[in-house]
Amino acid sequence: MNTPTARQPDIAVEMRDIVKRFPGVVANDHVTFIALRGEIHALLGENGAGKSTLMNVLSGLYTPEEGEIFINGEKVVFHSPRDAIAAGVGMVHQHFRLVPTLTVIENVILGLDDPKFRLKLEGARAKIQSLSEQYGLKIDPDAFIWQLSVGEQQRVEIIKALYRGAQILILDEPTAVLTPQETEELFRTLRSMAEKGHTIIFISHKLDEVMAIADRVTVLRQGKVVATVAIDEVNKEKLAEMMVGRPVIFRIEKPEIEPGEEVLRVEDLHVRNDKGLPALQGVSFVVREHEIVGVAGVSGNGQTELAEALYGLRPVEKGRIFLYGRDITQASTRDIIREGVAQIPEDRHREGSVGNMGISENLIMKHYRRSPVSRGPLIDWGYVRDFARKLVKRFNIAAPSIHTKARLLSGGNLQKLILARELSSEPGLIIAMHPTQGLDVGATESVRKQLLEEREKGAGILLISEDLDEVMQLSDRILVIYEGQIMGETPGEGADRNEIGLMMAGENRSGTGDTSLQRNTSNA
Amino acid sequence: MTPTPSSSSHRLPRLSLERRLTSPWWLSWVIPIASVALALLAGALIIASQGVNPWEAYRAMFEGAFGTGYGVAETLVKAIPLMLAGLGVSVAFRMKLWNIGAEGQLWMGAWAAAGVGLFLYPAWNLPPWLAILLMMAAAVVAGGLWGAIPGVLKGVLQVNEIITSLMLNYVAISWVLYFVDILWRDPGGLGFPNTAPLDKAIWLPKLTWIPFLPKGHRVHAGLLIAILAAVFIWFLLNRTKWGYEVRVIGENPEAARHAGMPIVRNIILVMILSGALAGLAGMAEMAGVAHRLQRGLSPGYGYTAIIVAWLAKLNPFGVLLVAVLFGGLLVAGDQIQLTMNLPRSISDILQGLILFFVLGGEIFGRYRLRLR
Ligand SMILES: Nc1ncnc2c1ncn2[C@@H]1O[C@H](COP(=O)(O)OP(=O)(O)OP(=O)(O)O)[C@@H](O)[C@H]1O
Ligand SMILES: [Mg+2]
Numbered sequence: 001m002n003t004p005t006a007r008q009p010d011i012a013v014e015m016r017d018i019v020k021r022f023p024g025v026v027a028n029d030h031v032t033f034i035a036l037r038g039e040i041h042a043l044l045g046e047n048g049a050g051k052s053t054l055m056n057v058l059s060g061l062y063t064p065e066e067g068e069i070f071i072n073g074e075k076v077v078f079h080s081p082r083d084a085i086a087a088g089v090g091m092v093h094q095h096f097r098l099v100p101t102l103t104v105i106e107n108v109i110l111g112l113d114d115p116k117f118r119l120k121l122e123g124a125r126a127k128i129q130s131l132s133e134q135y136g137l138k139i140d141p142d143a144f145i146w147q148l149s150v151g152e153q154q155r156v157e158i159i160k161a162l163y164r165g166a167q168i169l170i171l172d173e174p175t176a177v178l179t180p181q182e183t184e185e186l187f188r189t190l191r192s193m194a195e196k197g198h199t200i201i202f203i204s205h206k207l208d209e210v211m212a213i214a215d216r217v218t219v220l221r222q223g224k225v226v227a228t229v230a231i232d233e234v235n236k237e238k239l240a241e242m243m244v245g246r247p248v249i250f251r252i253e254k255p256e257i258e259p260g261e262e263v264l265r266v267e268d269l270h271v272r273n274d275k276g277l278p279a280l281q282g283v284s285f286v287v288r289e290h291e292i293v294g295v296a297g298v299s300g301n302g303q304t305e306l307a308e309a310l311y312g313l314r315p316v317e318k319g320r321i322f323l324y325g326r327d328i329t330q331a332s333t334r335d336i337i338r339e340g341v342a343q344i345p346e347d348r349h350r351e352g353s354v355g356n357m358g359i360s361e362n363l364i365m366k367h368y369r370r371s372p373v374s375r376g377p378l379i380d381w382g383y384v385r386d387f388a389r390k391l392v393k394r395f396n397i398a399a400p401s402i403h404t405k406a407r408l409l410s411g412g413n414l415q416k417l418i419l420a421r422e423l424s425s426e427p428g429l430i431i432a433m434h435p436t437q438g439l440d441v442g443a444t445e446s447v448r449k450q451l452l453e454e455r456e457k458g459a460g461i462l463l464i465s466e467d468l469d470e471v472m473q474l475s476d477r478i479l480v481i482y483e484g485q486i487m488g489e490t491p492g493e494g495a496d497r498n499e500i501g502l503m504m505a506g507e508n509r510s511g512t513g514d515t516s517l518q519r520n521t522s523n524a
Numbered sequence: 525m526t527p528t529p530s531s532s533s534h535r536l537p538r539l540s541l542e543r544r545l546t547s548p549w550w551l552s553w554v555i556p557i558a559s560v561a562l563a564l565l566a567g568a569l570i571i572a573s574q575g576v577n578p579w580e581a582y583r584a585m586f587e588g589a590f591g592t593g594y595g596v597a598e599t600l601v602k603a604i605p606l607m608l609a610g611l612g613v614s615v616a617f618r619m620k621l622w623n624i625g626a627e628g629q630l631w632m633g634a635w636a637a638a639g640v641g642l643f644l645y646p647a648w649n650l651p652p653w654l655a656i657l658l659m660m661a662a663a664v665v666a667g668g669l670w671g672a673i674p675g676v677l678k679g680v681l682q683v684n685e686i687i688t689s690l691m692l693n694y695v696a697i698s699w700v701l702y703f704v705d706i707l708w709r710d711p712g713g714l715g716f717p718n719t720a721p722l723d724k725a726i727w728l729p730k731l732t733w734i735p736f737l738p739k740g741h742r743v744h745a746g747l748l749i750a751i752l753a754a755v756f757i758w759f760l761l762n763r764t765k766w767g768y769e770v771r772v773i774g775e776n777p778e779a780a781r782h783a784g785m786p787i788v789r790n791i792i793l794v795m796i797l798s799g800a801l802a803g804l805a806g807m808a809e810m811a812g813v814a815h816r817l818q819r820g821l822s823p824g825y826g827y828t829a830i831i832v833a834w835l836a837k838l839n840p841f842g843v844l845l846v847a848v849l850f851g852g853l854l855v856a857g858d859q860i861q862l863t864m865n866l867p868r869s870i871s872d873i874l875q876g877l878i879l880f881f882v883l884g885g886e887i888f889g890r891y892r893l894r895l896r
Pocket of ligand 2: 052
C-alpha cells in the first residue's frame with residue numbers, strides 16, 4: 001500500500017490521506033485523490049463538502065495536517081502557492097485575485113521574480129499573445145482589468161497560471177459566473193489544454209456541465225471521498241445521489257395557481273449605471289401575487305441596476321415604481337424593507353453579508369429594527385440566539401455554531417444564510433438575483449422549492465438569473481432584457497429556448513417586446 | 525513550449541511573507557506583547573546612547589509611575605483624559621472613521637466648560653453641582669460640534685475626515701488660545717497666559733476615598749466619568765440597535781446599505797459622539813487638574829489617545845487599561861528627567877516606538893514570515 005501509485009507515468013497528481021481541520025470541522029478527512037495527465041477531472045460535492053479546501057491544499061494555500069502529495073510521482077511539500085506553481089500547479093479561484101487598476105500584462109507578470117527592476121513588457125506581451133492563440137483565450141493584453149467582463153477576467157486568471165508554467169490547472173466553480181456562451185468558450189479552451197497534456201481539475205455544481213466535459217469525477221461528501229468514477233459509468237441522477245446520499249428529484253412540482261393582486265408595477269423606468277450611462281431605458285412590467293416573473297439576459301444588460309432601483313439603492317431618473325399600488329419610486333431602502341420587500345443580492349460577500357460577524361448577527365440585518373428582535377433601542381440577544389438556531393436548522397446551514405464568522409462559511413452555506421434571512425421575514429415581494437449560484441444540487445432544489453413555496457403563500461417574485469434552465473423551470477412569465485430594454489415576454493410554460501436566446505442577443509430589437517416576439521415566432 | 529519551474533531554484537534563500545488563512549488564538553496576545561517588548565528594546569538603545577544604563581532607566585520609570593502611591597495617583601491623573609479621548613477615538617475608528625481630531629475636540633470642550641465655570645456660574649448664581657453638570661454638558665456640545673464638522677463634510681460631501689479633523693485641531697487650539705491670551709486672560713495673573721482659576725466649589729471633586737493613595741493626591745471624579753463612559757460605550761455598541769448599525773457599517777458599508785441602514789446619519793452621529801467624549805476629556809482636565817484654562821492644558825492627549833485606542837483594539841475596557849499604561853509613561857517621563865538627567869521627550873519617543881512596533885507587528889497576525 002505504501003508505494004505511491006504515482007510512479008505510474010500517467011498520474012499527474014496524487015494526494016494521499018489528506019487531513020485538513022478547521023476549528024469545529026474536519027474539512028478533509030483522509031482524502032485520497034488522483035488526477036491523470038491530460039484529463040479533465042471534475043470534483044463534486046455538496047456545499048461544505050471540502051472541495052475548495054482540498055484544492056487549496058493542492059495549490060499550496062493550506063498546509064494539510066496529515067497526508068502526502070505527489071506531483072508526477074515526486075513527493076512535494078507546499079508552503080505557499082509559489083511552491084505549488086513552481087511544481088506546475090496553478091489555481092483559478094472563484095473570487096478573482098486581479099488588480100483592477102492594472103492592465104492584463106501587468107497583472108499577469110505581477111509578483112514574478114523575472115523582471116527584477118525594470119518592467120520588460122514586450123517579452124511578456126509576446127508570450128501572452130502566443131498563449132492566447134494556442135488555447136483560444138481571446139484577450140487584449142493592454143486592457144485594464146476593470147474594463148473586462150467576468151468571463152474575460154477569468155481568461156486573464158487562466159493565462160496567468162499558464163504563464164507561470166502550470167501543467168495542472170485547478171478551477172473553482174469557473175462557470176458559476178459565466179454566460180452560456182462564455183461557458184462554451186471556456187470548455188473549448190479546457191479541452192484544448194487537456195489535449196496538450198495539461199491536467200484540468202474543476203469544481204462545479206452543474207451536473208450537466210460535468211457530464212458534458214469531464215473524463216472522470218471524484219465525489220466528496222462531508223470531507224470524505226465517496227468514489228472516483230469514469231464519466232461513462234454514471235449519469236446525472238447517479239452523481240446527484242452520490243453527492244447527497246439520497247435520490248434527488250430534478251423536476252420540481254410547480255402547481256398551477258391563478259395570480260392575484262398586483263404587487264409590483266414598474267412604469268417606463270430609466271436608470272443610469274455607475275459610469276453615468278443609461279442602464280435601463282424605459283422598462284415596464286408587472287409582478288402579481290402567486291407569480292414568479294423571470295428576467296433572462298446576459299449579465300451587464302441592466303439587471304443589476306434594475307434590482308438596485310427596485311430596492312431603493314439607485315436613483316430613478318424617469319419612470320415610476322409602485323408597490324401594492326403605492327408609489328415607492330423615491331422611497332428609501334429602509335422603507336422598502338419595511339414594506340415587505342426581500343432581496344437576494346448579486347454579490348453575497350460584498351452586499352449580502354458581513355464577513356467578520358457571526359451567523360446570528362448576519363441573520364438579523366433586516367429584522368433588527370423590529371420587535372421581537374429588538375425592544376425599544378435594545379437588541380434582545382437572547383431572542384436572537386434562539387432565532388438564529390431555528391433558522392440554521394430550518395435552512396440547513398452547516399456551521400460549527402451560530403457565532404461562526406460568515407467569511408468562514410462555504411459559498412453555498414453563505415447563500416443559505418442570506419436566504420434564511422430574507423425569506424424569514426415573510427416578504428410580499430422577493431427580488432432574487434442568481435439565487436442558486438454556487439449551490440449544490442440538494443441546496444438548489446431546496447431553494448427552488450422555497451421560492452415556489454413563497455409563491456404559493458402569495459409572494460410575488462422577480463427572478464433575475466442567467467441560468468436559463470432555472471428561469472424556465474420556475475417562472476410563470478419570462479421577460480428578456482437586452483441593453484436596458486425588455487426585448488419581449490413569453491410564458492414560462494413551454495417557452496422556446498432558442499427564441500429566448502435570440503432575444504438575449506438583442507436580435508429582435510425593432511418595435512416593442514411583444515410585437516417583435518410575434519414576428520419572431522411567425523418567422524420560426 | 526513548456527516553461528520549467530527549475531528556473532527559480534538556484535537563487536539565494538530569502539525572506540518572504542505568506543498570508544495566513546487561519547491564525548492560532550494565542551497569536552493575538554503574543555504579537556502585541558512581543559511588539560511592546562521590542563519597542564522597549566529599541567528604546568533601550570536610544571537611552572544607552574545618552575550614556576544612561578537603560579535597565580536603570582526603565583526601572584526608575586516603572587518605579588516612578590507605579591512604584592509609589594504618589595506615582596500611581598499621578599499616573600491615574602494623566603490617564604483620565606487619555607481614557608475619555610481614547611474612548612472617543614475608538615468609537616469613530618469602529619466605523620472606520622479616522623478621527624484624528626480628538627486634540628481639537630478636547631480643547632473646545634475645555635474652552636466651553638471654562639466659559640460656563642468662569643462666567644455663567646457666578647452670573648446666574650448656580651448651585652455648584654448644577655454648574656459642574658452644565659460644564660460637562662457644554663464640553664459635550666462643543667466637542668460634539670467640533671467633531672460634527674468633519675462628520676458632515678465626510679457624510680454629505682465625501683471629504684476625507686483625516687485631513688479635516690486634523691486641520692481643525694490647529695483651528696481649535698488657536699481659537700482657545702485667543703481666549704486664554706486675550707479675551708479671558710486673568711488680569712491678576714502676573715502676566716501668565718491663563719484665565720482666572722475656577723471657584724473651588726466647582727472643581728471636579730477629588731476621590732479622597734480611594735485606599736492606598738497618599739493624602740493630597742490629585743485623582744479626581746473624571747476617573748469615574750471615564751469608567752462610566754466606557755461602560756456606556758460598550759453597552760451602546762453591543763446592546764443597542766444603533767451600535768449594531770455602527771458595527772455593520774464599519775465592517776461592510778455596502779451590506780449596510782443593502783440593509784437600509786442610514787450611513788450618512790450615522791457617520792455624523794458617530795463623529796459627534798467621538799468629539800463629545802474628547803470634549804469631556806478637556807473638561808475633566810480643566811475642571812479636575814488645571815482648574816483654569818491655560819496654555820499647555822493638553823500635552824497632546826488627543827494624539828496619544830489615537831495610539832491608546834488602537835493598542836486597545838478599540839475595546840472600551842481595553843482603552844481604560846492602555847490609558848493607564850500610557851499615563852504611566854507620561855509620569856515616568858517626568859520622573860527620569862528629574863532623577864536620571866534624561867530628556868523628558870524619552871517618553872514621547874517610547875510612545876512612538878510602541879505604536880510603530882505594534883502596527884508593524886500586526887502584519888504577523890495576517891502573514892507568516894518564511895525563509896525560502
Ligand atoms: N478558513 C476556514 N476556517 C474555518 N473553517 C473553514 C475555513 N474554510 C473552510 N471552512 C469550513 O470547512 C468546510 C469545507 O469548506 P469548503 O469551502 O472546502 O467547502 P466546499 O466543498 O468548497 O463548499 P462550496 O460548494 O459551498 O464552495 C466547511 O464546513 C467550511 O465552513
Ligand atoms: Mg467552495
